[in-house]
Structure formats: structure tokens, C-alpha cells
Amino acid sequence: MPETRITGAGAETAHQGLHSAQGALRGERPGRSRDPVIKVADLAWLEFEKPDLDRAEVFARDFGFFVAARAPDTLWLRGTFAGPPCMVIRRGRASRFIGPAFRAAERADLDRLARLAGSGIRDVDAPGGGTVVDLLDPSGFPVRVVHCAEELPALPEQRPLTLNFGARPSRANAAQRPAREPSRLQRLGHVVLETGVFTRALDWYLDTLGMIVSDFLFLDGQRERGPTMAFIRCDQGSRAVDHHTLALHLGPGTGYVHSAYQVTDLDAIAAGGEYLAERGYRRSWGIGRHIQGSQLFDYWRDPDRFMLEHYADGDLFSHDIEPGWAPMSASGLAQWGPPVTRDFLGADPSPARLREVLRALRGDNELDPARLLGLMKAMTS
Template identity: 40%
Template sequence: MIKVQDIVYVVYRAPDLDKMEQFLTDFGMYRAKREPDKLYMRGAGDYPYIHVTEKGEPGFAAVGMLAGSEAELDEAARLPGSSAIETIDAPGGGKRVRMQGPDNYRIDLVHGIKPVERLDIRDPLAINFGYEKNRLFELQRPKNESAKIIRLGHCVLKFTDGSAARDWFINTLGMLVTDRLHVPDDPKVTLGTFMRCNRGDKPADHHTIFALHAPGDINVHHVSFEVQDPDAVQIGHYWLQGKGWKQEWGVGRHLLGSQVFDYWRSPWGHIFEHYADGDLLNASVPPGDYPATAENLAQWGPELSPRFFESVVT
């Protein structure tokens, strides 16, 4: 059985690669490779790229997820709508199967992409708490810079039938339900499901995929990238503001997943999130169930942006 272990990359299309590179650089990524019609951007972490832009009409093209083993690619290739096993022509190589997800989303199952050396970013800040002092005789001087992304953390997709989509990720990719969100007045109606990778005893992010029920608006909702610590989120916020990019919602702290978050719009109106300090759970944690209220979206932060659920705002 396929058990995805991580999220590796997302693929977008955009008509202007220079503009996309500028945004992603200000957002805290690094150029990995640039071709005439393709842009690969990486984080500071182990993967050779985490964001790909193909030149074209603006839109979301694919999400790449890490297979638990090479054998899982054979399994994926046998499923309806799947490609054969292909060699990936991109930094780090590896193999992939392009799978047909619900609502025809392209889900790439990948294996064997060679890791790269990590890039230098600042260490996590040592914090002096009220009753616990962790930094003595040293000054706190984080640099004013972009948020320095480490890795891709999760992807939120909108589906015609959010429950059917959830079942696909559980049954086809071996994911686990972490938390379900339901209509506040009607607990039977599912609005969305947070799903994590099944890593057995090993910790996994609270969610790697969120399947949002949004008939009539099939699109990516947002993609989220992990940074070093909450200071990096806040410093990155002012960095993006200084560069004139459009903010969407934040800085705040989520309830489900607990991440300190900050949401921005790309030049073509797609939402990109920075996060730090998220929850990690192993496979033994049972699913939670919550009404989809504003309080359950954030523990603290600014009021929810009224256009937050709009896929594209330019």
C-alpha cells in the first residue's frame, strides 16, 4: 500500500518567470535552476527544489509527494489515470508517477530525488521566557531579512466533494485524518479535513494536505512553507510589506496545527503561507472534530480576512 511520507514540491504556471522569481525570493526561497520556460526554487533544506513555475497562463499545476518506497511507484502506475513511471528531468533526478487525483488534480508520487546540502540560515533564537532564561550574556540580534524558507509544509486544495477527496487521500496515498472541520450548525456536514502522513511511530506534521469542500471553485487554496521560528515569520512579514507585496491574513497562531502563520498573495493572486512552530503527531493520535468557527481557525491574530477563502485575488 502507498504511504506518502512527505510533501516535496508544488508546480504553478505563470506568464512572467522574472516576476515570480522576484516574489519567491522576497518570500524567502532561493533559485535552484532557471530555464527559458521553467523556474525551480528551493528552500534552505534538503530538497533540490520545492517550487516549480512553468511558463503559461497563471494557475496551479501539481503537487509532488514522497513515496514510502520505490515499489509504491509501481503500485501508483497501475491506478486509473496514472502515467507510467517516469524519470524526473529536474535537479536531483529521481522518478515519478503522475497520478490523477480527485477533480483531476495532478498528484506526483516521487522517489529517489537526491537531497542537496542545506543552505546556511540563522540558528533558532534562544528565548528568555518569564521564568526560564535560555540566553545569558548574549544579545538577541536577528537579522532583518526575508523569511528564509526551509521546506514546503502543506498544501490546501479545494474540491467538488471534500469528503470524497479525503477518502482518496486516505485510501490511495495512505494518509491519516488529523482533524475534521464541520459546519458549525450541522456537525454531519464536513467542510474540510486536515490529513497527515502515516509515519508510524515517527512524528509527522499536523497536516500535509487539507481537502476543502468548495463546489464551484476548484483551485488551490494555499501552499505553506516552514521557516525557522516565529521571529522569522514576523520579520518576513515586514520584509514582504517593505517590498510592496499584498498581504492576506496574519500574523497569528492557528488552533488546529498550532502554527504561527502569515498569508500573502503571489503576483497572480495565489495564497502563499509562512509558518513556524507547528504540531507534530505520530500515527497513534486519534482524529479530532471541530466546528469551523473563526476561533478554531486562529487562537490569536487579526480578524480573518474577508477574501481569505477566495482562490485568486489579484
């Protein structure tokens, strides 16, 4: 993992290249807290409510989840890697995202958070058990930090194909025939959230959970006003971790954008996508390769219109890497792939979205007419 030789317009960083600036300018905001309360180790799971758990389970299996536990009103989903489950879906009157749960590095972290929040520590009903502290971020998302008692054991993997690379072939007298089957999800990678209080929310995740920024995005002509999107990773010191575990972006709404799940390789993405298409599910955007994070991606909508991503081959950064800075633009979302869709960008007009915009422009948040026009321009640039 290359180390940055620290900040400044001329600094050499891991972020140089397509649609990337060279780093922070003098006086721009840092990407980490000097003294965070704790440092979370990773995402644990995401929590949803849905009225039809049977339909949710059918899609989950088709997308590549495995069922960790099922009760009349609760569905726990997991990947193949050992560890906590990826998702819990509880029966509710309407389909909605509740919030993320992060994994504490040690049990004592829960005590620190409980003292900060003035709340108690309770047992969690997840497979494997454990304890949890309930928090609330500045956007209003319930955020849970959990210490798991036991890891779920690993499940059989989807083996990567053996590939021939030009002058270095490694496969002879054997044909490639990847099965047309669901991608076997390995683990939860990240979640992306929209918020009207971007700066407050970002500071909270850095100060409270000890996360650090991998990349900032800013609006064209508004860099002096600060970033409007941040890709945030966990800080595990010299151990390289996912480029982003959480991404936040400024917008008129407050809610879930998408979540991403790691699979074995490009063939797992493509064959799994064919399987989903054959069953009538809707692709939102893909297949392509991102810029920030570099991962291969493919986005799908579930029957409740939540967006989920298959991904592989993402960047891994240690704590040595300082944030990159780049302009926000639709063309800056991918190195290659089909043009980004309006569905992925959330740019399809609807009465509900218009109401969100009008409320945001009148509310106590960071969205003003200049910011809104800048976001609209970014979606078409």
C-alpha cells in the same frame, strides 16, 4: 507525544481545548484507510505555470525561497533543508496551479501506483533526478508521486534567536537585533485545496496515498452529514510528522487555496513580513497562531494573487492520534491574532466566484443549498 486512548465522545485526545470536540461520535467516518495502496512519505513539491518567470523569481527570493535551478522556461525553488525542491514554476500563458507532487517512501511504490492507474513510470526533470507516476484525483488535480534519486544538499540556516524566559534567562550582556531580511524558508509544509467533491477526494487520498486525518471540521447543525474539511497528514508510523501535509475543504470551486513554508521561529516570520511589506507585497492575514495544527502563521499574496504562508512551531502527530472533530467557523481559525480577513476566507464577492457557485449548485458534487448556506454562516461565525 501523548497517545489517544481511542475514540468516543468521552475519549481523551490530543485535540481537547479551544474550538475542539472530543473525537468521533459512534458511527462517524474513520480518518484512515484499512488497506491503502501505498503510504507517501511527504509532499515533494508544488507545480505552477506563470507567464513571467523573472517576476516570479523576484517574489520567490523576497519570500525566502532559494533557486535550485533555472532554465528559460522552468524555475525550480527550494528551502534550506536537504531534500527535494519545494516548487517548480513553468512558463505558461496564464498563472495557474497545476497540482502537488508527493514523495514516495520507496521506489516500489511507483510500480504499485502505475499498475493501479494503468500508466507508466517516467523520469522527472527535477534537480537531483528521479522517477514519477502521474495520477489524477477525483477533483481533477494532476497528482504526481515521485521517487527522488538524490537529495539537494542543505543550505545555511537562519539561526533561531536565544530567548529569555522569565526565571530561566539564557541571554545576558547581548542585545537582540534580528536582521530585516527575507525569511529563509526551510521546507514546504502543506497545501490547501478546495473541491466540490470533498468526500470522494478525501477517500482517494486515504485509500491511494495512505494519508490519515488529524482533524475534521463540520458545519454547525450539519454534523450528521459528515465533515466539510479535513487536515490530513502522512502516516510514518511512530515517527511524529506535520499535523497536516494536505488540507481539503468543500467549496463551490476547484482549486488552490494556499501553500505553507516552514521558517525558523516567530522572529523569522515577523522580520520576513516587514521585509515583504517594505517591498509593497500584500499581507492577506497574520500574524497569529492557528488552532488546528497550532502553528504561528503569516499569509501573503504573490504578484499573481496566489496565497503563501510563513509558519513555525506546528504540531507533530504520530499514527497513534485519532482525528479530532470541531465545528467550522471563522473564529475557530486562530487562538490569537488579528480578525480573519475576507481576503483569507475568499469571501470577497466577484462575478467569477458567483459563476462558480451557480455552476456548483447545478453540478454533480456535494454542494447543495444547505451546504452553501452553512459555509456562508461559518465564514461569519
